[in-house]
Amino acid sequence: QVQLVESGGGLVQPGGSLRLSCAASGMTFNFYAMGWYRQAPGKQREPVATITSGGTTNYADAVKGRFTISRDNAKNTLYLQMNSLKPEDTAVYYCSARFVNLDYWGQGTQVTVSS
Numbered sequence: 001q002v003q004l005v006e007s008g009g010g011l012v013q014p015g016g017s018l019r020l021s022c023a024a025s026g027m028t029f030n031f032y033a034m035g036w037y038r039q040a041p042g043k044q045r046e047p048v049a050t051i052t053s054g055g056t057t058n059y060a061d062a063v064k065g066r067f068t069i070s071r072d073n074a075k076n077t078l079y080l081q082m083n084s085l086k087p088e089d090t091a092v093y094y095c096s097a098r099f100v101n102l103d104y105w106g107q108g109t110q111v112t113v114s115s
Helices: none
Strands: 003-007 010-012 018-025 033-039 046-051 057-059 067-072 077-082 091-099 102-105 109-113
Touching: 003 091, 018 033, 018 091, 018 109, 033 067, 033 077, 046 067, 046 077, 057 067
Parallel strands: 010 109
Antiparallel strands: 003 018, 018 077, 033 046, 033 091, 046 057, 067 077, 091 102, 091 109
16 A cells, blocks of 8 residues: 655744655655645645656746755655745645556645744
8 A cells, every 4th residue: 555654844934944755655666756746725736846766856936946856765755855935835745656547645744934
C-alpha cells in the first residue's frame, strides 16, 4: 500500500524558511515523478514544484528563486526547501507521486506565513 506522509509545516514569519519532507513507502520511489502542490482557503489546488524520476525540476512562477525541490532516492523522501516565505504562501502543501496511470497524494501539511 502506497503511503506519502508530509511533515515540516508550521507557522513562520514573513521572510522565514521551512523545509517540508514527504516520506514515501509501498512504492518503487525512484520510478515516480514527484511533486509539491498547495491549496489555500477558497482556492483550487495548484502545482508548486515537480521533479522527474531523472531529477529534472520545474517550478511555478510564484516560487521560482525561493523554493527548491529535491529528492533522496536512497531514503525514499521528497523535500521542499522554502525560503523568503510570504503571506501568500500560506496553504496546505501536498506531496504527490505519479507513474504512468498511477497517482498518489499525501494528507497535506499546513504552512502559515504570518507575523
